[in-house]
Amino acid sequence: MLAEPRIVYNEGYLDEQTKRVVRRALLKGIAIPGFQVPFASREVPMPRGWGTGGVQVTASVIGPDDLLKVIDQGADDTTNAVSIRQFFERVAGSESTTRTDEATVIQTRHRIPETPLAEGQILVYQVPIPEPLRFLEPRETETRRLHALEEYGLMYVKLFEDISRYGHIAKTYDYPVMVNGRYVMAPSPVPSFDNPKMHMNPALQLFGAGREKRIYAVPPYTSVESLGFEDFPFEPQQFDQPCQICGSSGVYLDEVVTDDAGGAMYVCSDTDHCTRAASAVGFRASRTRGEWDFPATGTGTEGAVQ
């Protein structure tokens, strides 16, 4: 009886040729901040609904010395986040971490971590729809021309319609930004709460859209301005109360239903931040979805995490 052959993956799963293609697109993207670079996207085995663009980007930049963090919403411990982390442990030999401050590569889909990023870190976004002008102009040839000629009136039409209809700009995620004063860019479905974090960020931000075969980038310390009108400027979402677990304020909160009677609590969506903030202020640190340790009475203590 033959032993089952051991499958040996190329480092990072993708073959060297494919990685070169992706890296070339990344370099071009970094050279032209916010510009969507077409690339030959590959099939990658990923959980349903995850998309492969971010994974291909991560696969092309990661090496055995890297520490990878993967978040789904703000959480490290969802099935999808765990399986992507394990995938890279297997194919890239990289180590994994949940700590934002330790990670060298962070793959995300919906959030930018609360812990400020630093030089040398790479934030990889999984992007479903890279074209911010698509909803009003479905023709790809035309949207490309609009970007090339810097004709962004259309983008403002969308915001104009929001204000006319709702009295304010209603878009709360994937809120369009102007990168480096030149290209309008879709920041993937991060909440507008996170938009200000993209501006002048010391980390390298890479965006991958697999199905749409587009890659784009925001190099470190690049201006990223959320669009708005003079009399209706961009306003990121705000949360009035602090996290009910760690006490942090100024963080993005999820509503978690606690009982059948409609009880709910507001807690950090960033689990790494929450865990460390809680332990920093003396709460028991273990935090897994659906199972919280939190004080019976609220506390105003600020979570100080760095």
Place this chain on the structure above:
Amino acid sequence: MIAESASPLLSVSGAGHHYGNRFGCRGVSFDLWPGEVLAVVGESGSGKSTLLGMLSQRLNIDEGSVHYQTAEGQMTDLATLSEPEVRRLWRTEWGFVHQNAAEGLRMHVSAGGNVGEPLMANGARHYGKIRARAADWLQRVEILADRIDETPATFSGGMRQRVQIARNLVFGPRLVFMDEPTSGLDVSVQAKLLDLIRSLVADLGLAVVVVTHDLAVARLISHRTLVMQGGQVVEQGLTDRVLDDPQAAYTQLLVSSILKG
């Protein structure tokens, strides 16, 4: 530099556009002066829309030339302009009113958004001011103020054309192209719309090239008329002269068929 009154806005000389090896229009020559309304008439397939497309740089000038006097007073050969320069003219100096409103409007964007878009395209970034100007223009084309947030998809054909006209005048163009702006509408709606176009054009002192197969339209709004047949201009002159005393046999036929009809 030439004084404005001394040179035409458009100077067309032997111009033609071909589709493959067939000409859609050719050998067209005329001057259009500031404030002048020129009607282009002729039967279906005679090359009217092709001529309009060529003048407005939606179609190439394959032979001859078209010179345009820019806002800076420079006579410019349109064939030498780059794509961004042409698109700048579209945004800032030229309007284009389509026969089919769906081609000239975003049917699922509010009337206010449709009229405000050219302002935003030209860099306006103050919502309140953009909306106020859109509202003002909608009022000038007789769209009731309470319809500003509704989409053209919910409007009648005549209302759509009026929104399209507002969208094309809001940014203060110097020259407006219109391709059959009133056909496809009920006769009574047509008459009202023509009246509106005539008074707006006169108030603003606009230069207009309007394509129509309807001699009555030419009679009502144009100073001069250009008659096309088989892609060529067979006659041109002051509208009253062309319609009352047609010289070309084809024009005579066109005029008499209208009188009989």
